[in-house]
Amino acid sequence: MKIKAANGFARILKSEGIPWVSCYPTNHVNNALGEEGVPILMMGEERFAVAVADAFSRVTSGKQIGVCTVMANLNAAGLQMAYGAIAQAWEDSSPLLVIAEGVGRGASRHTHYDMAEAFKSVTKWVGEVDRADLVPDYVRRAFTQLRSGRPGPVLLIIPRDLGEYEEDEHPYSPVKGWRSGPDPDDVKAALRVLLSATNPLLHVGEGVLYADATSELLRFAELAQLPVLTTLKAKGAFPENHALSVGVRGSLAEHFLKKSDVLFSVGSSLFPNRFSHAVPGAEKKAIVQCTVDTLDINRSYETRHAVIGDAKLTLQALIDELSAKGGVKKKAGLVDEIRAGKEAFLAKFRPWMESKETPINPYRVFGDLMKVLDPKKSFVTADSGNTRDQTSTVYEAHIPRGYLGWGNVSTLGFSLAGAIAAKLAYPDRQCVHVTGDAGVCYMMGNFEAVARYKIGITTIHINNGGYSGYGPGFWGAGHDPYTWQVSTHASACMATMAKAVGFYGEDVTQPSEVIPALRRAFDENAKGRPAFLEFICSHHPVHGGWIRPAVGAHYSRLFPPPHPALSPSGGEGSEQFPLPQ
Ligand SMILES: Cc1ncc(C[n+]2csc(CCOP(=O)(O)OP(=O)(O)O)c2C)c(N)n1
Numbered sequence: 001m002k003i004k005a006a007n008g009f010a011r012i013l014k015s016e017g018i019p020w021v022s023c024y025p026t027n028h029v030n031n032a033l034g035e036e037g038v039p040i041l042m043m044g045e046e047r048f049a050v051a052v053a054d055a056f057s058r059v060t061s062g063k064q065i066g067v068c069t070v071m072a073n074l075n076a077a078g079l080q081m082a083y084g085a086i087a088q089a090w091e092d093s094s095p096l097l098v099i100a101e102g103v104g105r106g107a108s109r110h111t112h113y114d115m116a117e118a119f120k121s122v123t124k125w126v127g128e129v130d131r132a133d134l135v136p137d138y139v140r141r142a143f144t145q146l147r148s149g150r151p152g153p154v155l156l157i158i159p160r161d162l163g164e165y166e167e168d169e170h171p172y173s174p175v176k177g178w179r180s181g182p183d184p185d186d187v188k189a190a191l192r193v194l195l196s197a198t199n200p201l202l203h204v205g206e207g208v209l210y211a212d213a214t215s216e217l218l219r220f221a222e223l224a225q226l227p228v229l230t231t232l233k234a235k236g237a238f239p240e241n242h243a244l245s246v247g248v249r250g251s252l253a254e255h256f257l258k259k260s261d262v263l264f265s266v267g268s269s270l271f272p273n274r275f276s277h278a279v280p281g282a283e284k285k286a287i288v289q290c291t292v293d294t295l296d297i298n299r300s301y302e303t304r305h306a307v308i309g310d311a312k313l314t315l316q317a318l319i320d321e322l323s324a325k326g327g328v329k330k331k332a333g334l335v336d337e338i339r340a341g342k343e344a345f346l347a348k349f350r351p352w353m354e355s356k357e358t359p360i361n362p363y364r365v366f367g368d369l370m371k372v373l374d375p376k377k378s379f380v381t382a383d384s385g386n387t388r389d390q391t392s393t394v395y396e397a398h399i400p401r402g403y404l405g406w407g408n409v410s411t412l413g414f415s416l417a418g419a420i421a422a423k424l425a426y427p428d429r430q431c432v433h434v435t436g437d438a439g440v441c442y443m444m445g446n447f448e449a450v451a452r453y454k455i456g457i458t459t460i461h462i463n464n465g466g467y468s469g470y471g472p473g474f475w476g477a478g479h480d481p482y483t484w485q486v487s488t489h490a491s492a493c494m495a496t497m498a499k500a501v502g503f504y505g506e507d508v509t510q511p512s513e514v515i516p517a518l519r520r521a522f523d524e525n526a527k528g529r530p531a532f533l534e535f536i537c538s539h540h541p542v543h544g545g546w547i548r549p550a551v552g553a554h555y556s557r558l559f560p561p562p563h564p565a566l567s568p569s570g571g572e573g574s575e576q577f578p579l580p581q
């Protein structure tokens with residue numbers, strides 16, 4: 001049977017198990033998806049169509065692939081608007097499939113915008129389909145890229161005028177994806193370094209989640225008796241209530257990072273950015289880097305010990321090797337040290353989490369949120385700004401993707417996409433995202449779509465009438481004092497805006513009302529109605545820090561030294577006041 005190219009493509013997506021495609025019109029593939037019965041999620045704009053698909057790949061750690069379509073061809077406005085979202089997926093290595101409509105035969109002379117060229121630097125692969133019967137071949141190649149190796153976005157350009165192809169002559173079967181295992185000699189060498197350590201630290205990146213290796217991680221950490229630190233993107237890969245967890249950031253994490261003589265890293269690029277630690281005293285430590293991609297070897301630090309391969313296969317090999325040696329004796333002292341460090345860390349934050357002050361202290365909202373959520377059946381993510389910094393400091397994630405940390409770049413507004421995707425991936429979980437004043441503005445145009453599709457998520461808006469820490473306050477002058485203030489709640493009520501497009505909405509001004517309001521919101525969510533809770537909060541831009549290289553250290557050229565006024569704790573100290581982000 002002959003079939004139109006776009007319809008053949010839609011059927012192939014179905015056979016790949018793609019449950020829905022997020023989109024924004026126009027794209028001829030959208031009509032084919034409709035005709036073939038593939039559910040469509042039409043968001044309020046392209047950036048969000050991409051973000052929701054991206055977030056779906058992230059929250060499922062690539063077990064499902066997010067797919068989106070955007071407008072392109074001679075009017076590439078959609079694809080141009082999507083650029084930021086695709087670049088973000090690229091920076092975070094998220095396996096996302098973007099479909100753009102290609103320029104028809106002979107029409108490329110009418111445009112000076114070259115889609116493929118424009119996206120080569122932010123995609124793993126760009127495929128330009130130029131014949132109908134090649135649709136299966138191109139999609140096969142796309143899914144090979146999406147399911148193998150280091151994840152990353154793929155762009156497929158499918159013109160409208162490809163015509164038809166004979167479906168029976170060009171059948172398609174789903175692509176499984178391939179892994180590669182580590183060199184056994186490298187595994188042995190890595191273990192030798194680990195076992196020679198006095199103070200080893202297991203450093204865990206998101207690669208462990210994408211490799212579906214969280215149970216192997218747990219086994220290995222316990223077998224080797226290692227304190228475990230995760231990157232922001234890997235938050236939750238190791239249960240944060242485990243006796244060996246030192247979390248992501250703040251004094252406890254910093255203590256173990258500084259103290260370690262062997263940093264044993266699995267599934268991380270190890271490159272330090274604004275939202276991760278640098279390795280302090282890297283020159284004096286032994287770093288072992290287990291990663292899927294040689295791109296990250298000898299990148300930010302000189303690599304002397306590496307294990308290249310899939311994180312699950314690598315951890316299995318490490319477990320086998322270590323078990324053969326009988327494992328490592330239980331370290332009661334280590335567990336006590338972690339417990340005491342955690343207690344000291346919490347002693348600082350707990351009073352804020354229980355604060356009765358008004359405007360509400362943002363930590364009170366997060367403390368109460370933790371009281372009402374079942375950590376085994378919930379999903380939390382946060383936006384750029386203090387909501388990210390504060391939740392990632394105190395929120396305890398107990399299950400993989402119980403918290404979505406994201407952001408090599410950290411693009412305002414993405415948290416809503418995270419919550420939508422999580423609800424679609426895990427309908428039984430209570431899904432919550434926390435955002436600030438700037439974040440809300442970045443996602444606003446998409447609330448109508450969330451209500452239209454009856455996606456029962458809760459938006460927590462921490463309203464502090466500005467970009468907290470950018471302006472002056474108890475923390476000092478602020479780092480962007482001319483660009484921080486927005487309307488206060490008295491003149492701009494975002495909950496009213498959300499209500500107007502179908503959300504359940506409330507303003508919350510009293511600390512005692514935080515929990516009751518959350519419960520009401522969750523009840524509405526259970527009925528398929530999204531909820532928007534606007535908490536009138538104080539500016540409190542204090543959070544767990546990131547280690548920066550000491551000024552003058554070999555790697556400090558990665559970061560300019562912070563202005564002293566911006567960093568009362570000295571840049572490499574523990575809990576930090578705001579830095580430019
Ligand atoms: C697309 C984009 N542009 C700019 C920024 C820089 N940025 C980071 S946080 C922030 C302001 C956050 O303010 P708000 O949402 O009110 O959160 P708060 O820190 O006050 O809780 C800005 C402008 C960004 N992260 N993303």
Ligand SMILES: [Mg+2]
Nearest residue numbers: 436437466467
């Ligand atoms: Mg704010």
